[in-house]
Amino acid sequence: MQRIGVFVCWCGSNIAGTVDVKQVAKALENEPGVVYSTDYQYMCSQAGQDMIVNAVKEHRLTGIVVCSCSPRMHEQTFRKTAAKAGLNPYMVEIANIREQCSWVHKDMIVGTEKAIILGKAAVAKVNLNAPLTPGESPVTKRALVIGGGIAGIQTALDIADAGFEVDIVEKKPTIGGKMAQLDKTFPTLDCAACILTPKMVDVAQHEKIRVFSFSEVSEVSGFVGNFEVTIKKKARYVKEDICTGCGACVDKCPVKKVPNEFNLGMDNRKAIYIPFAQAVPKVATIDPNACNMLKAGKCGVCSKVCTAGAIDYTQKDELVTEKYGAIVVATGFEPISMEKFDEYAYSQSKDVITSLEFERLTNAAGPTQGKLLRPSDLKHPEKIVFVQCVGSRCASCAEKGKEYCSKICCMYTAKHAMLTRDKYPDTDVTVFYIDVRTPGKNFDEFYRRATEDYGVKYIKGMVGKIVPEGDKLHVQGSDLIANEQVHIDADLVVLAAAIEPDKSARPLATMLTASMDTNDFFTEAHPKLRPVESPTAGVFLSGACQGPKDIPETVSQAGAAAAKVIGLLAKDKLLGNPCVASSDENMCNGCSSCANVCPYGAITYEDKEFRMPDRTIQVRRIAKVNPAVCQGCGCCTVTCPSGAMDLRGFTNSQIMAEVDAICK
Amino acid sequence: MNKKMLAEEIIRISGTDPKKCMKCGKCSGSCPAYDDMEYHPHQFVSMIINGNVDPLMVSESVYSCLTCFACAERCPRGVEPAKLIEAVRLFKLREKGKNRMSAEDVSAFCDADMPQQAIVSAFRKYAK
Ligand SMILES: Cc1cc2nc3c(=O)[nH]c(=O)nc-3n(C[C@H](O)[C@H](O)[C@H](O)COP(=O)(O)OP(=O)(O)OC[C@H]3O[C@@H](n4cnc5c(N)ncnc54)[C@H](O)[C@@H]3O)c2cc1C
Numbered sequence: 044m045q046r047i048g049v050f051v052c053w054c055g056s057n058i059a060g061t062v063d064v065k066q067v068a069k070a071l072e073n074e075p076g077v078v079y080s081t082d083y084q085y086m087c088s089q090a091g092q093d094m095i096v097n098a099v100k101e102h103r104l105t106g107i108v109v110c111s112c113s114p115r116m117h118e119q120t121f122r123k124t125a126a127k128a129g130l131n132p133y134m135v136e137i138a139n140i141r142e143q144c145s146w147v148h149k150d151m152i153v154g155t156e157k158a159i160i161l162g163k164a165a166v167a168k169v170n171l172n173a174p175l176t177p178g179e180s181p182v183t184k185r186a187l188v189i190g191g192g193i194a195g196i197q198t199a200l201d202i203a204d205a206g207f208e209v210d211i212v213e214k215k216p217t218i219g220g221k222m223a224q225l226d227k228t229f230p231t232l233d234c235a236a237c238i239l240t241p242k243m244v245d246v247a248q249h250e251k252i253r254v255f256s257f258s259e260v261s262e263v264s265g266f267v268g269n270f271e272v273t274i275k276k277k278a279r280y281v282k283e284d285i286c287t288g289c290g291a292c293v294d295k296c297p298v299k300k301v302p303n304e305f306n307l308g309m310d311n312r313k314a315i316y317i318p319f320a321q322a323v324p325k326v327a328t329i330d331p332n333a334c335n336m337l338k339a340g341k342c343g344v345c346s347k348v349c350t351a352g353a354i355d356y357t358q359k360d361e362l363v364t365e366k367y368g369a370i371v372v373a374t375g376f377e378p379i380s381m382e383k384f385d386e387y388a389y390s391q392s393k394d395v396i397t398s399l400e401f402e403r404l405t406n407a408a409g410p411t412q413g414k415l416l417r418p419s420d421l422k423h424p425e426k427i428v429f430v431q432c433v434g435s436r437c438a439s440c441a442e443k444g445k446e447y448c449s450k451i452c453c454m455y456t457a458k459h460a461m462l463t464r465d466k467y468p469d470t471d472v473t474v475f476y477i478d479v480r481t482p483g484k485n486f487d488e489f490y491r492r493a494t495e496d497y498g499v500k501y502i503k504g505m506v507g508k509i510v511p512e513g514d515k516l517h518v519q520g521s522d523l524i525a526n527e528q529v530h531i532d533a534d535l536v537v538l539a540a541a542i543e544p545d546k547s548a549r550p551l552a553t554m555l556t557a558s559m560d561t562n563d564f565f566t567e568a569h570p571k572l573r574p575v576e577s578p579t580a581g582v583f584l585s586g587a588c589q590g591p592k593d594i595p596e597t598v599s600q601a602g603a604a605a606a607k608v609i610g611l612l613a614k615d616k617l618l619g620n621p622c623v624a625s626s627d628e629n630m631c632n633g634c635s636s637c638a639n640v641c642p643y644g645a646i647t648y649e650d651k652e653f654r655m656p657d658r659t660i661q662v663r664r665i666a667k668v669n670p671a672v673c674q675g676c677g678c679c680t681v682t683c684p685s686g687a688m689d690l691r692g693f694t695n696s697q698i699m700a701e702v703d704a705i706c707k
Numbered sequence: 708m709n710k711k712m713l714a715e716e717i718i719r720i721s722g723t724d725p726k727k728c729m730k731c732g733k734c735s736g737s738c739p740a741y742d743d744m745e746y747h748p749h750q751f752v753s754m755i756i757n758g759n760v761d762p763l764m765v766s767e768s769v770y771s772c773l774t775c776f777a778c779a780e781r782c783p784r785g786v787e788p789a790k791l792i793e794a795v796r797l798f799k800l801r802e803k804g805k806n807r808m809s810a811e812d813v814s815a816f817c818d819a820d821m822p823q824q825a826i827v828s829a830f831r832k833y834a835k
């Protein structure tokens with residue numbers, strides 16, 4: 044028989060305002076096993092915890108019930124208190140009489156009655172509790188970062204600087220992400236390349252960092268501290284370790300008309316290419332869909348001009364398997380497609396462009412060498428219209444746009460408008476906006492400068508339609524302040540397209556068993572208190588893959604994710620969660636039901652020999668749970684048709700005892 | 708019928724929810740009949756939300772609307788102002804118990820340049 048102590052918390056007036064705590068303590072006094080029952084203003088305070096420790100000693104308690112807030116809040120606190128008093132931490136149960144009781148009831152009598160019932164259930168459970176000890180597992184002291192944008196770069200550098208090895212897997216031929224495509228960056232207008240490329244070089248030169256460029260993650264198994272990851276290195280037909288990045292092959296390649304994805308198709312590249320001058324790694328890549336040699340076996344020019352002998356037309360995709368202790372997702376974002384916004388004529392006119400295309404048009408390394416020329420006829424545009432919120436805040440058209448605010452477009456549109464007026468004072472620049480959202484340090488001041496110092500015209504209202512007419516774009520929109528419909532004949536229109544997570548994020552999340560929201564952004568373990576951890580242990584989040592973010596925010600989050608990874612890798616061993624499932628081999632019939640429902644892949648089967656009463660040997664298939672992988676969700680226990688599967692700390696008999704106590 | 712009930716009735720007939728409006732003005736930016744209107748599509752929505760329906764009931768704006776549905780198609784929040792405007796017209800028809808124009812009169816306005824959709828619209832607008 045247990046000797047149970049009950050501690051009822053007032054939580055100031057949070058609980059005591061709706062629940063008669065004294066009556067609860069009194070009612071629970073007479074429950075089986077209870078030898079001590081009391082109440083106190085703040086159980087979680089030092090004084091409250093001391094009270095528990097003293098009561099354990101004085102009354103020789105073997106189990107504790109705390110009637111208080113949600114176990115998510117203070118279960119850990121009271122488990123530590125129990126350990127301090129010499130009890131096994133798993134001999135503590137929490138009855139949640141705040142969130143599930145005082146906060147949802149208004150009536151004292153009803154609230155008190157429910158609190159007593161919840162308390163009784165917890166007492167019934169503690170009567171069946173047994174001490175539990177968490178298992179230990181070793182930690183592989185190396186991290187994997189998936190995605191090599193500014194988020195992945197910063198996370199990798201921070202982890203590596205702390206002395207741990209890091210691998211970056213980047214699906215494109217170079218790291219750098221979207222930031223490498225930007226021209227200048229708000230709010231300080233420093234040039235993106237000037238602040239990004241030194242970091243890319245740091246990555247390339249860091250002895251603790253390896254970059255798998257042009258590579259993707261194809262399989263993930265294992266668990267926190269012990270992941271095993273298969274990486275697919277896609278064939279680039281150039282030997283990475285030999286290529287010097289001299290570009291002789293690119294100069295001589297005869298296939299010249301391949302749309303250049305780095306410039307968003309606004310100019311062409313060769314069949315063999317290096318995305319941009321500061322690429323890391325600076326290695327050529329052959330596009331197999333364009334190369335004459337790979338398509339038809341004719342040409343071979345690049346291999347002839349390459350003095351290093353780096354070209355290898357027979358290269359195949361290669362799979363490498365590596366072990367990691369932690370995984371960071373940094374897969375970033377993409378602007379959404381504008382094809383479906385017919386009213387904005389994006390598909391009809393080359394002079395309707397997206398903001399990312401505008402970045403390339405103003406970038407010195409872009410298709411126009413940084414001169415702002417409109418794509419159709421390479422003329423200098425005199426009238427430019429920017430449209431904000433295209434596809435963002437769009438609740439009605441899920442197939443076209445996104446319901447959320449993309450967060451970065453107000454600021455980059457102000458940047459674009461301002462820089463245009465600065466460099467080309469003769470241009471007439473108009474921005475259509477619904478709201479200008481600038482909640483950031485120096486952000487509103489930045490946007491105000493666009494209008495006050497640079498004379499950008501801001502019109503509150505949305506553009507309804509854009510019609511190409513001759514060499515102009517007829518823009519029709521509303522000016523809500525003037526209560527007018529406005530008509531502008533523009534030379535160039537720039538659409539601030541909504542952003543969405545990279546398309547590869549969802550299959551990756553499935554591999555990692557990491558959760559996502561309905562928009563395919565990775566979900567954090569807690570929106571306020573654990574913003575860089577995914578709910579899956581050992582998987583962390585960095586950058587825009589978790590939600591729209593600008594560079595300052597991305598970099599802070601990247602550093603925070605690194606700190607969490609370092610904290611994990613600094614440990615030699617990890618304590619597991621002892622509340623895991625296990626199957627009773629005498630009852631298990633090997634039906635596979637449990638393995639089919641386990642979301643974490645923790646269950647495998649093995650053939651085991653059983654000695655029968657008649658001394659014969661029978662071989663049966665039985666389920667085995669890997670306690671390091673099991674997260675204790677309990678899906679298997681409710682699925683098991685033979686009642687063999689049980690969850691430690693939440694056994695079937697414990698739960699039935701709670702139900703009985705509630706229904707009595 | 709008081710103002711509030713009137714607004715509620717119009718919302719009910721329209722089948723849309725004007726509260727979803729985020730006041731972006733894309734409807735008014737789309738409307739081809741904008742300059743002929745006293746109250747523009749976004750104002751329509753806002754007036755109905757605020758229960759300020761009386762001015763709409765006597766305004767010629769409801770007939771300036773071409774029923775082209777551009778506003779409904781492009782509204783990012785699915786408010787569909789055209790349906791609210793149509794609901795006001797319907798309400799007036801039902802109240803008076805007679806059509807603004809009889810079906811026979813429509814042909815007088817038709818010529819070779821009249822788009823078919825406009826003729827269909829005329830029937831849905833003026834005769835129910
Ligand atoms: C037009 C425009 C202008 C902007 N201007 C500014 C500005 O002035 N100031 C500012 O602060 N911010 C600006 N931003 C925002 C800025 O671009 C982002 O904050 C930043 O790029 C986010 O970095 P990231 O690393 O999270 O994502 P990304 O830059 O998208 O990087 C993600 C990387 O992961 C790779 N990847 C994706 N999926 C996989 C996969 N499955 N496996 C391997 N690799 C993968 C991608 O190839 C990419 O390299 C602008 C954005 C846009 C669109």
Ligand code: SF4
Pocket residue numbers: 292295296297298314315329333334335336337342343344345346
């Ligand atoms: S072999 Fe292919 S990549 Fe090389 S030069 Fe010829 S076409 Fe270009």
Ligand code: SF4
Pocket residue numbers: 431432433435436447448449450451452453454478479480539
């Ligand atoms: S950041 Fe500004 S432009 Fe972008 S979606 Fe939000 S409100 Fe619209």
Ligand code: SF4
Pocket residue numbers: 727728729730731732733734735748749752781782783784785786787788
């Ligand atoms: S387009 Fe829709 S959301 Fe925008 S003002 Fe009109 S009704 Fe409101």
Ligand code: SF4
Pocket residue numbers: 734737738739740741748771772773774775776777778779788789792
């Ligand atoms: S349906 Fe009426 S209000 Fe809407 S855009 Fe067409 S004419 Fe304008």
